[in-house]
Amino acid sequence: MKRLTLLRHAKSDWLDRSLRDFDRPLNARGMRGAKAMGLYAAEKKMVFDAVVASPAVRVTETIDHFETAFGHTLNPDWDRRIYLASSVTLIDVLRGVSDDAGHVLMVGHNPGLEDLVFDLVPNDGSSPLRDVVEEKFPTAALATLDLAIDHWAELDNNKAQLVELIRPRDLDPDLGPQDDD
Template sequence: MKRLTLLRHAKSDWLDRSLRDFDRPLNARGLKGAKAMGYYAAEKKMVFDAVVASPAVRVTETIDHFETAYGQTLHPDWDRRIYLASSVTLIDVLRGVNDSANHVLMVGHNPGLEDLVFDLVPDDGSSPLRDVVEEKFPTAALAIMDLSIDSWAKLDNRTAKLIEVTRPRDLDPELGPQDDD
């Protein structure tokens, strides 16, 4: 059994239109959301054996602020393939994770992360949380899945059970939807 936690990058800043998409930083709300999720992970005593992440600025800043609140350094493997990747590409990245890692944190972008949930979790009514992700997988949201595999190389569609979805607004109503969402 393996566990996969997905963390979508926190809310990014669109003020400087001269920046490439890859270089966009977090805005103030994003900083607060990333920290809220880090505190939550610490409170729940989540332990990650491996972290794979997009090297985009908004992801690196999400991890920095998550780590501050989490109280531990994550030492991510930065993988450019995760930047704006499809679910298929994300599965390929995960298949390359060392089998000594039982709990992997993947930090990246939508729509790829959301689509990964849809591909890994069967749409057979066995996971009511899938509907939460279908409604919206907002910035800084966490999705935790248990995978019925013993090797990351065996990761495939419909091998996961979605056990938790936590959005920033679940932890702090001020981090809920606003006009700019």
């Protein structure tokens, strides 16, 4: 059994239209959301054996704020393939994770992370949380999946159970849902 936690980057800033998408930083609400999720992870005593993340600025800043509140250094493996990746690419990245890692944190972007949930969790009506993701997987949301595999290379569609979904607004109503994109 493996465990995968997905963290979508926090709310980014669109004020400077001259920046490339890759270079957009977090806005104030995003910083608060990332910290709230880090505090939540600390409260739940989450332990990540490996972290894989997009190197986009909004992801690196999400990790910085999450990590500060979490109280533990994450040491992510920055993987450019995660930036705006499809679910197929994200599965490929995860298949390359060392089997020593029982619990992996992946930090990235939508629609890839949302689509990854849809691909990994069966659409058979057995997961009310999957239905919530279908409505919206907002910025800074944290989804935890249990995977019915022994090796990351075995990761494939319909092999997961979505066991937890926490959105920033679940922790602080001021963090949503004004504009959750």
